[in-house]
Amino acid sequence: MSNAMGTPLVSVITPVYNGADYLAECVESVLAQSYQNWRYCIVNNCSKDDSLEIARSYAARDPRISVVDNDEFLNQTDNLNRAMSMTDPEAVWTKMIFADDWLFPNCLERMVEAGEARASIGIVSSYRLDDRSVNCDGLPFPSRFVPGRDIARASLVDNLYVAGSPSTLLYRSDVVRARQPFYPSGAWHEDTEIFLEILKEHDFGFVHEVLSFTRRENESLTTALRQYDPEHRLDKLIVTMKFGPVFLDEVEFRACRNREMKAYYDYLGRRCLYSTADGFWEHQHAGLERAGLGLQRGRFIRHWLAAFVRQLASPGHVLARLKNRLPDNTAPSSTAREKAGEH
Incomplete structure (x- = not known):
């Protein structure tokens, strides 16, 4: 579906669990988009903080925002799939943004523009601000369109990294609807696997601009696996x-x-x-x-x-590792560390 100006509808989705600290910043970044033909669904996963109240307060102010409150707590993958199932039936594109992340003001505009360039594009990415550094920067400029299988091959052979996280990507909504549940069950890094699955049949669009921010201090599953x-x-x-x-x-x-x-x-x-x-x-x-x-x-x-x-061959390194496992009162003295070559 497109509006009177011909701009395709974007379904923006935010799954949230105990995200009250950052949810307002996330929602405000969607409201501030230069591209305004969107509908926004916030999926609350039985949060125990004020996430639901914050989401509902925004929904009360803007009719484009809706809130879904899960009846029961879901694990991370199931909740992501629940969220993706909320893709608006009239949407042409689907954009997930985690509750502790946010979008730069021109994110939707630039990503939709890249995706609309070719009907074969099923997924769009861009540079991202990953906490304090910029990544997803492995493609040569201008590379706005790349065959999907070429991206997948480079990811495997050359360790090309352009997928980022779900907050980095824009999906064609027909691709999302065709894959329910969207994320593979049992995968530890489900976003990587679905990225490559989509590239089997669809091409890749890229924007050489920083369009999203990923926060690192509040990662649940990633931190657990680390x-x-x-x-x-x-x-x-x-x-x-x-x-x-x-x-x-x-x-x-x-x-x-x-x-x-x-x-x-x-x-x-x-x-x-x-x-x-x-x-x-x-x-x-x-x-x-x-x-x-x-x-x-x-x-x-x-x-x-x-x-x-x-x-x-590196006794100083061994001593440092052992020191970290000793109680404070048995740690080697500074003199001993100097003799071992530790700095």
């Missing part, structure tokens, strides 16, 4: 095993698989020199199973031994 996979090595291995055969030829896939396997076991060897968090190994086994793999114990031992030898 203690198990802080370098995203397991995640990259899973994605490579799932999508490599789809987008790469046999030689490319083998090279990517070998690279990611080496990187994963190198990380595992380094990580296991010291104690691991509760649930660490359960997470590794579950992730490897999701990738269609099992733990290669011999390979793990070789990488662990290599990491151990490297640590022996």
